[in-house]
Amino acid sequence: MAEKKTKRRDFLFTATYAVGAVGVGAVVWPMIDQMNPDASVKALASTEVDVSSMNPGKTITVLWRGKPVFIRRRTQEEIAEAKSVKMEELKDPEKDEDRAKNPEWLVMLGVCTHLGCVPLDQKGDYNGWFCPCHGSHYDISGRIRKGPAPTNMEVPKYEFVNANTIKIG
């Protein structure tokens, strides 16, 4: 034990373990990665929605990547209300301008950031959305105001292809 010299055999053992570990990793990774979203799921990554028939004060729900997306055409009062909220009052501070590029249109994932339920439209203490599962209240900008949800409802990547069509994703 006192004078332990690295022998040829020690080197061979270490080299064998190292190659073996790489081999095991190379076999295990495909087994794990096969569970990630596959090519066909990823291919459905964008949806186009015609919003020409929507009047102010109306919300529609569309399915995108298996999840509901809320599209609300907000009234002038709602926009004013969303903009008037002070940042200090928010759990997850975010300006309304940053959430709705065009203030008239609010586009966000209709998924509660707590545990993934679909919040109900025009309910709750803040005239926005209310999640029935565990009682999270969102305001008219989709920001969390009260309840267990940690963050605001997510705004997905979207753009206006033309005046009447929104492309999500």
Place this chain on the structure above:
Amino acid sequence: MSDHNYTPQSKVGKWFNDRLPLLTLANHLTDYPTPKNLNYWWTFGGILTFCLITQIVTGLTLAMHYIAHADMAFESVEHIMRDVNYGWLIRYIHANGASMFFLAVYIHIFRSLFYGSYKSPREIIWIIGIIIYLLMMAAAFMGYVLPWGQMSFWGATVITNLFSAIPLVGEGIVTWLWGGYSVDNPTLTRFFTLHYLIPFLILGLVVLHIWALHVPGNNNPVGIDIQKPSKDTVPFHPYIVIKDGFALLMFMIVFAFFVFYTPNILGHADNYIEADPLVTPAHIVPEWYLLPFYAILRSVPDKLLGVIAMLSAILILAALPWLDTSKIRSAVFRPLYRQFYWILVADVLILGYVGAMPAEGLYLLIARVATAYYFLHFLVILPLLGFREKTIPLPLSITDPVLGGSTNFATAKNKEKSVIK
């Protein structure tokens, strides 16, 4: 322990046994010396084995008709209920069988808590049991998703979203579990695969559980070690086999009552509505056997801490052999522990009740107090009790109380008389 010098009587038996000692194993299981004072709380091991076999057999037959696809799963379950010969019976046995399984496992666990069966030298049996319990919960959850009703879908959504509470990698893990961006067909097919696999993992662990049990032998209501096998024990067969068999019959009556008279009482009506990713049911509740943990999850106002509290509530059980510092196993000789035991039972029942109620107002307050007490019991009361409690003197042996040397002298005497008659 039984002797391993067993030799089969027939020539063929001897030839076979020399090559694969299965007959020696069978002999060990038959002659296995069992404490002669085991009460009916000890029959739930056998009942649980029955539950596992029932779930495997009914599950195999259901799998012959079920289709694990998001577009067809709901319909295939209705097909089983309406068209398949005796499909309704097999599915109701399987669905209620899950509840019966949990009913039996809770009795089995609380038996161990009362009689200190988790203490040295039985810690490994206990920990294997906790792993089995965790796997049971995973199997039950995934099985509940398969009919692809509203409760299936949203239960799966809520439970998988628990992982999103993990900092940094949470979202990635959830996407990986789903195989997509929401609970969908890839989720259903993998849940079906795992739901099929887990019972066989449990079966393997049950073998280890029983193997580990047969090393020190059974604990017993008095909680002391066997002094003289010839006096303190009876062979497993026929004594325990008959007793277990009788208890199993009683259990099957309860089981049959649910299957034939109220097969849907333990489920939720919402699960007879096909899964709709756009609408969440107004009131999401897990199955009754998960309610106490659900109450703990909801009683913490922070998402990550809520998930940690819920998981700790289960994992804390694995540390129980070291949290309970008392050397005395049976609560019969621990007057203080006995009271705290019943408070814990009440606490868990209260958690189960508030878990089924909306998380607001008084219910939320009760849930928070009950959650706090749950952890207090395991982390403070049990460790301290071992040092503070004045226990009742133990009898000298298992046979001792019967012969009159016990603290329960009067009962022992009566029993003795009736035996002599």
